[in-house]
Amino acid sequence: MQIHDVMFIIARETSSFFHMLDEDIAALTLTHYLYEIGVKDIVVFPEKEEDKYIADVEQAFERFLAEHAAKLYCISCWTSTYAVAMDFAKKIKANKPDAVIxxxxxxxxxxxxxKNTLENEDVDAVFRGGGEPFLRFASAMLVDGTVNILKENGRNAFYGNLPSKGMYVLKDGILSGNGKGTFPYPVIPMVSVSGENIEIRTMFNDSCPNGCDYCVIEHAKTDRKYTPVLGKMIKKSVEEIKEQLPSEIILSLSDSAPFSRINRQNTEAFMKNVYSHAGFGGMNVFVDPADLDEDFYRLVEQFNINTFFIGRDRVIEDSFTGRRLYRLLRSTAELDDEYRILKDFIFFLKDRKTECKQEVFLGYILSPYEDELGSQKMINEIIDFTVQCSDIKNVRVQSNMFLLNPYPGTRVAQRAEGEFIPMRYFYYPYPNTWTGVNTVNIYLEIVRLIIAKMFCNNGNISFYKPMLQLAHDLQYKRSFDYGLLDDIDSKNLKRFAIMLTDKILSLNLGDEKFLDDYLGNILSLHYIGCMLSIVLFRPEYAERKGLYEKIIREDGVAEFLKRDLSMIKKYAQKNKETFYGRYDF
Ligand code: SF4
Incomplete structure (x- = not known):
């Protein structure tokens, strides 16, 4: 067993398709700076690529824990992996009761x-906001030896040189700590393979003026004095890649709203700085529909931006979800205008003289209280973008739908208190937490378990469109038009789509009498979603006999969903005034 200074555990899940833990630029940056301040012996989990598959991650962590121990265990987690991350903390404490976590x-x-996390006793301290207080703490504990750790009431208590902000502990059952940390230093460029290209992911100023009610971005800004350092770091990464590989290098800027009015000037200055050091074969950015103006077109040309992640999110004014622009609720008229702006932008891309593959990813959010008109408008728009762009050869437009999540601390979570089960209890990475009596639960389940596993694009619109319409029709009790499946060219795939549709309709979603039947149907939707993903990825599997049964036998992620369903069942038994109250037990 090796005893290290730090075990850094990164629990970030990002892909609904592959269910893999992802690397995190912030966590990578913190491990880099730990090393810089003198904490040299650091191990990071997941250690290997195969450890990242979420269905195997618990066993992988146990294997890792059998080989490594540390003076300080650091868990970096996102809400979607919180339950798994806290199980990791439990496993550490079970192995090493004195471990500092x-x-x-x-x-x-x-x-x-x-507070909730600290009350569960497996974690000794929580750091909030940017990572500077964490670095100070790690340096004081592991390098200077100016933090004393004493056992009090069965848990680790910290004394000595502690950060004044951003560190939270529980003292005699009372939460102690204040404020948030900041992080002014440059983030470390993260290099990864993306298709045929190498991608360098960076972050400069992650802030957004819009303040949507569901958003959880922690504003983080690189201090201006470090901008040249960040540029040089990116240059160094480019040079190292070029020495080894002939691939094209893409710069990926992870800032949430780099082209909003208040951020644009600084973003442009930063990009000029970076491009003065190195050229790129393309660039990925996040951009708001409201920011797609003529000046942005200029920046697209100047920096050869070719991939655009655009949060369209809502198509009608919606005070429950709270889609905002400069803090004001976006009206339906404004959202309609954004639709026109988006179309103009796609036609601008079409006319660009660039060799780069151009891609536009549009994200939509389904509200738990979606009404029928809003839903149909959203579906029509998603389909319309794909159909209208189908003969544009140099731009690929992909759209997808996701569920509104009541992330802790957001205005949505405050507003909807009592209408959802807190996300921390869910293991499945894309949970449906909503429990209000009037929520569109059938729709939510089909979207998260089937639709979110696809992207609507030219390649699969013939599948995406009927599946999405089916979700809508089942929710609003409309009859489904099988004619929508006629657009599927391949006979095999068409037979498969009919079989899939029959399977979903045969579940009689919404008409179940018993809660167990409803929960069983959710599990079936998960398996159907897996089957669809596999066939879209490998169309030759469409005719494969026993595919569904094989998925039931072998799919590991279902275990997470089953945990959630049994938690929901217990919750439903105690809370009859919810959506689940309509079922018999
Ligand atoms: S526009 Fe996007 S990044 Fe900005 S507040 Fe809204 S959800 Fe967050």
Whole structure:
């Protein structure tokens, strides 16, 4: 067993398709700076690529824990992996009752959530906001030896040189700590393979003026004096890649709203700085529909931006979800205008003289209280973008739908208190937490378990469109038009789509009498979603006999869903005034 200074555990899940833990630029940056301040012996989990598959991650962690121990265990977690991350903390404490475990990351946006975590006793301290207080703490504990750790009431208590802000502990059952940490230093460029290209992911100023009610971004800004350093770091990464590989290098800027009015000037200055050091074969950015103006077109040309992640999110004014622009609720008229702006933008891309593959990813959010008109408008728009762009050869437009999540600490979570089960209890990475009596639960389940596993694009619109319409029709009790499947060219795939549709309709979603039947149907939707993903990825599997049964036997992620369903069942038995109250037990 090796005893290290730090074990850094990164629990970030990002892909609904592959269910893999992802690397996190913030966590990578913290491990880099730990090393810089003198904490040299650091191990990071997941250690290997195969450890990242979420269905195997618990066993992988146990294997890792059997080989490694540390003076300080640091868990960086996102809400979607919180339950798994806290199980990791339990496993550490079970193996080493005196282990010092601290946690941080986007999940701890909310002070209530911090308190809840500390009350569960596996974590000794939580760091909120940017990572500077964490680095100070690690340096004091592991390098200077100016932090004393004493056992009090069965848990680790910290004394000595502690950060004044951003570190939270529980003292005699009372939460102690204040404020948030900042992080002014440059983030470390993260290099990864993306298709045929190498991607360098960076972050400069992650802030957004819009303040949507469901958003959890922690504003983080690189201090201006470090901008040249960040540029040089990116240059160094480019040079190292070029020495080894002939691949094209893409710069990926992870800032949430780099082209909003208040951020644009600084973003442009930063990009000029970076491009003065190195050229790129393309660039990925996040951009708001409201920011797609003529000046942005200029920047697209100047920096050869070719991939655009655009949060369209809502198509009608919606005070429950709270889609905002400069803090004001976006009206339906404004959202309609954004639709026109988006179309103009796609036609601008079409006319560009660039060799780069151009891609536009549009994200939509389904509200738990979606009404029929809003839903149909959203479906029509998603389909319309794909159909209208189908003969544009140099731009690929992909859209997808996701569920509104009541992330802890957001205004949505405050507004909807009592209408959902807190996200921390769910293991399945894309949970449906909503429990209000009038929520569109059938729709939510089909979207998260089937639709979110696809993207609507030219390649699969013939599948995406009927599946999405089916979700809508089942929710609003409309009859489904099988004619929608006629657009599927391949006979095999068409037979498969009919079989899939029959299978979903045969579940009689919404008409179940018993809760167990409803929960069983959710599990079936998960398996159907897996089957669809496999066939879209490998169309030759469409005719494969026993595919569904094989998925039931072998799919590991279902175990997470089953845990959630049994938790929901217990919750439903105690809370009859919810959506689940309509079922017999
Ligand atoms: S526009 Fe996007 S990044 Fe900005 S507040 Fe809304 S959801 Fe968050």
């Amino acid at each position: 601290i946690a941080g990351g986007p999940h701890f946006f909310s002070v209530d959530e911090i």
